[in-house]
Amino acid sequence: MIAAIRIRGTVNVRHDITETMDKLRLQKPNHLALIREEKNLRKMVEKAKDYITFGEINEEILAALLEKRGYVEGGKKVTAEYLKEHKTDFSKLAKDLIAEKTALKTIGIIPVFRLHPPRKGHKRGGIKKAFTVGGALGYRAAEINSLIKSMM
Structure with missing residues (x-):
């Protein structure tokens, strides 16, 4: 990635x-x-x-980036509760993004x-x-x- x-x-x-x-x-x-x-x-x-x-x-920087600067469509910040609804957390999501197993759009996170x-x-x-x-x-x-x- x-x-x-x-x-x-x-x-x-x-x-x-x-x-x-x-x-x-x-x-x-x-x-x-x-x-x-x-x-x-x-x-x-x-x-x-x-x-x-x-x-x-x-992975560490990507997980921190998602936590600090990630936004969901609609303008709200990405929270641990939001990721729990999608059965993931910050570190697992970062690992999956780097391995290209998932995309930010599928979870509803703004890609910028x-x-x-x-x-x-x-x-x-x-x-x-x-x-x-x-x-x-x-x-x-x-x-x-x-x-x-x-x-x-």
Whole structure:
């Protein structure tokens, strides 16, 4: 499971990249979307790499993300009682999502997570450079987990 976060804004973005980010459900900065590891979705993420950051999310961070930032359709927060009705809990749901055995939509959870900007800012070179050269954009592997933790 890939976690993708939109870093840059919406002004002066090419139309085809805007459409790609809409399909990935990343319409606003600091929004996070969970994306299945499929070839066509991976190509879409690669196309938008100059505006987003992405990497593999682990189970603990995903469970914490669901608990803190998860919302049910209708605008209410995801609670343990709500998940009990669907015969699951936060850690089991996170494990099933990473294994791609279930989807957020089947349980009724909104698939986009609205996050804060990172505490103490985007470290290193800012939001205009790639992660490999000291910035915040592009592929960052497991480092995405520390970024998500600072944005929750």
